[in-house]
Amino acid sequence: MYVIPDFGRRLLGSAMVLGALAGAPASAQDVELTFAHFLANKSTEAPNVADAIARFREKHPEVELKEQISGTDEYLTQFNVGAASGEVPDVFMMNGSDTTALVAAGLVGAITPEFTADPDWGGRTPDGMTFEFSRDGEVYGVPYGQIITHVIYWNKDIFAEAGYDSFPATWEDFIGAIETFKEMGKTPISLGNKGRWVVVDPLFGTLVARECGPDFVPQVHSGEANFTDECHVAAIEDFKQLVDVGAFNEDANSLDNKQQRDAYLNGDAAMFVEGSWALPGILDSGNQSLIDATGIALWPSIKGKDENASLVTGGAGWSYALAARLEGAEREAAIELLKELSAVDYSRSRMEIGLLPAQNMAGVADDIEVQPLFAEFVSNVGDGTWQVVPIIPTNMPRSLLDVSGEALQDLMVGNKTPQEVAEAMQEDYDRSK
Amino acid sequence: MAPRAFQPSTIAIWLFLLPGIVVYGGVVLTPLIGGFYYSLFETKNFQFHWAGLANYVRLWGDGDFWFTLRNNFIIILLSVIFQVTTAFIIAVLMNSRLVIAPKFLRTAIFFPVILSPVVTSFVWILVFDINSGLLNNTLEAIGLGGLQQKWLDDPKIVIYSVTVALVWQYIGLFLVIFLSGLSAINQETIEAAEVDGASTFQKTIYVIFPQLASTWSVAIVLAISGGLKIFEHIFVMTGGGPGLSSTVVAQYAYSQSFLRANFSYGNTIAIAIVVLSLTLVSLTIWAFNRFVVKDRI
Numbered sequence: 001m002y003v004i005p006d007f008g009r010r011l012l013g014s015a016m017v018l019g020a021l022a023g024a025p026a027s028a029q030d031v032e033l034t035f036a037h038f039l040a041n042k043s044t045e046a047p048n049v050a051d052a053i054a055r056f057r058e059k060h061p062e063v064e065l066k067e068q069i070s071g072t073d074e075y076l077t078q079f080n081v082g083a084a085s086g087e088v089p090d091v092f093m094m095n096g097s098d099t100t101a102l103v104a105a106g107l108v109g110a111i112t113p114e115f116t117a118d119p120d121w122g123g124r125t126p127d128g129m130t131f132e133f134s135r136d137g138e139v140y141g142v143p144y145g146q147i148i149t150h151v152i153y154w155n156k157d158i159f160a161e162a163g164y165d166s167f168p169a170t171w172e173d174f175i176g177a178i179e180t181f182k183e184m185g186k187t188p189i190s191l192g193n194k195g196r197w198v199v200v201d202p203l204f205g206t207l208v209a210r211e212c213g214p215d216f217v218p219q220v221h222s223g224e225a226n227f228t229d230e231c232h233v234a235a236i237e238d239f240k241q242l243v244d245v246g247a248f249n250e251d252a253n254s255l256d257n258k259q260q261r262d263a264y265l266n267g268d269a270a271m272f273v274e275g276s277w278a279l280p281g282i283l284d285s286g287n288q289s290l291i292d293a294t295g296i297a298l299w300p301s302i303k304g305k306d307e308n309a310s311l312v313t314g315g316a317g318w319s320y321a322l323a324a325r326l327e328g329a330e331r332e333a334a335i336e337l338l339k340e341l342s343a344v345d346y347s348r349s350r351m352e353i354g355l356l357p358a359q360n361m362a363g364v365a366d367d368i369e370v371q372p373l374f375a376e377f378v379s380n381v382g383d384g385t386w387q388v389v390p391i392i393p394t395n396m397p398r399s400l401l402d403v404s405g406e407a408l409q410d411l412m413v414g415n416k417t418p419q420e421v422a423e424a425m426q427e428d429y430d431r432s433k
Numbered sequence: 434m435a436p437r438a439f440q441p442s443t444i445a446i447w448l449f450l451l452p453g454i455v456v457y458g459g460v461v462l463t464p465l466i467g468g469f470y471y472s473l474f475e476t477k478n479f480q481f482h483w484a485g486l487a488n489y490v491r492l493w494g495d496g497d498f499w500f501t502l503r504n505n506f507i508i509i510l511l512s513v514i515f516q517v518t519t520a521f522i523i524a525v526l527m528n529s530r531l532v533i534a535p536k537f538l539r540t541a542i543f544f545p546v547i548l549s550p551v552v553t554s555f556v557w558i559l560v561f562d563i564n565s566g567l568l569n570n571t572l573e574a575i576g577l578g579g580l581q582q583k584w585l586d587d588p589k590i591v592i593y594s595v596t597v598a599l600v601w602q603y604i605g606l607f608l609v610i611f612l613s614g615l616s617a618i619n620q621e622t623i624e625a626a627e628v629d630g631a632s633t634f635q636k637t638i639y640v641i642f643p644q645l646a647s648t649w650s651v652a653i654v655l656a657i658s659g660g661l662k663i664f665e666h667i668f669v670m671t672g673g674g675p676g677l678s679s680t681v682v683a684q685y686a687y688s689q690s691f692l693r694a695n696f697s698y699g700n701t702i703a704i705a706i707v708v709l710s711l712t713l714v715s716l717t718i719w720a721f722n723r724f725v726v727k728d729r730i
Binding site: 104196411 | 476477478479480481558561562563564583585586587588670671672673674675676677678688690691692693694695696
């Protein structure tokens with residue numbers, strides 16, 4: 001048993017995109033609802049989303065639910081173009097970085113009354129889980145699940161070979177371990193950063209929390225902190241130190257995150273750093289000795305800032321949301337769909353495949369048998385061993401992810417200094433906020 | 434002058450032209466005008482606010498834009514040197530009696546042109562792989578291990594690496610263009626040169642080359658316009674990285690529009706590509722007409 005902690009226009013859209021995204025009511029009795037998402041096909045999340053949709057269809061035969069499924073990148077492109085044209089699907093997936101823009105444009109509808117009134121819905125969802133999707137006291141999105149965006153998956157056998165019986169407790173020891181792995185001919189940290197987000201979020205975000213403390217994101221929102229602040233630049237320097245000591249494979253920026261996992265699963269790397277979503281990939285690898293040898297950890301304490309040593313970035317990143325234009329029966333049907341996509345059954349099936357749910361599952365998931373590694377996850381998050389602080393990109397304007405991803409790649413190859421990276425991020429934030 | 438009896442009426446001419454005009458207007462002119470219109474706005478929170486020429490002022494001072502444009506120019510220059518020139522040399526050789534099985538060679542060289550850029554990019558990713566790639570392994574096998582490089586990860590060489598893939602894929606296209614140009618050359622001039630005792634090299638330089646000037650200008654215009662709109666190969670092979678190292682203007686426009694949700698600035702970059710492309714193509718045609726060919730293109 002565990003408790004999830006309470007942490008804190010028109011012309012642009014072509015006719016084809018509009019046609020694909022827009023929905024319309026069918027008749028007086030029946031309700032037609034479109035639901036656009038990317039959690040299908042090869043996605044780890046696909047089974048539980050499909051199950052939730054099947055349950056919704058069974059309970060609501062009067063609703064004709066039309067799914068519009070695409071890959072993540074295609075979804076983002078279609079959604080952006082649609083939103084810029086003033087059109088969003090009836091029910092859609094909203095990234096935290098778009099909440100402010102969609103609320104300002106009047107495209108996403110608040111679900112606060114229904115969400116807070118239902119003890120099995122809002123009552124089961126800790127406030128911290130809706131942080132990315134709430135503005136001015138209104139809730140606009142239901143978290144699709146909980147993610148911890150920084151986890152170091154480490155191979156205990158390789159660490160033991162290097163003389164480490166446990167994960168290094170200090171940054172200096174950690175750097176020492178990296179140097180030992182290099183001497184052994186192992187890749188210390190397998191990295192696949194072609195998509196750029198791997199460095200921005202799983203690697204860099206938690207370094208910022210460690211240097212700047214747990215309130216950096218709210219402080220940036222309120223104007224009390226900037227990306228050019230000393231602590232943020234220090235976090236960039238910490239990352240640069242990892243680059244300089246050769247912590248990563250040389251082809252880090254031309255591989256993707258799947259390839260970084262593969263290098264770890266093949267035993268070529270001592271560690272890889274990704275989010276909690278990478279766990280099912282390890283558990284399903286079929287390599288039991290590697291599963292048994294895998295431990296989970298966070299960056300060690302940096303520069304004696306022990307008070308920040310348990311901080312890790314997390315949240316939901318994505319939510320299920322509904323269009324502001326929906327009214328009457330359509331809105332009711334959309335609310336029911338959102339409930340199904342965040343119900344106890346949905347969250348249980350997330351846990352069964354090794355993913356964290358966004359809901360407090362106390363008393364309703366005790367019977368689920370989970371693998372030890374996932375149990376450790378649940379326990380670390382539940383008992384406060386890991387203190388979750390907001391993810392940076394999903395709480396900032398959309399452009400920051402790409403801008404910081406590009407700048408950090410430039411830093412890795414020596415084209416930018418830490419100060420220049422910080423300035424690029426601040427410049428983008430000032431332009432986009 | 435053709436007899437009037439064979440000249441169609443004005444209405445008939447316009448009726449035949451109408452489908453083309455409608456399609457061209459719909460898929461080229463409308464997006465172009467729309468793109469320019471939206472480049473005069475600022476995008477914020479999925480909404481558009483009038484900004485006049487502010488995006489163009491920003492573009493003028495945007496170092497990242499000029500850097501990505503520099504990458505396009507590198508690709509264009511290398512394409513003209515290695516793609517167009519190599520295609521010309523191969524075409525001349527294939528037209529001579531020096532090459533056996535010219536039809537097979539023509540098909541083999543043209544084959545990459547019909548492949549999807551995504552497919553060829555994946556092939557080149559395998560070639561350039563640091564550890565198990567064909568290129569680094571071959572270099573090691575022949576004792577040139579010291580020349581091994583991080584082909585797609587070194588910011589100093591990545592743009593040249595991706596250009597190799599581009600040159601390789603489209604050499605066949607230029608080959609076909611030059612072969613068709615060669616087939617139209619007056620054979621009597623070549624025979625006359627042969628009678629006069631001209632060598633293959635002399636025939637190529639003094640007889641064939643001048644008669645292919647128009648073909649050359651078409652090839653160079655295609656290389657310039659192709660080099661400015663290049664996108665897929667780099668998107669697949671490097672994502673434009675590391676950092677901005679291999680990003681080209683079309684990808685910069687894409688990332689502004691779709692990754693940074695700044696549609697107005699993305700449109701501004703797209704309009705700049707159109708203007709640059711038209712300018713460069715016009716200059717090329719003017720230069721050829723002025724200095725090389727007597728028959729106007």
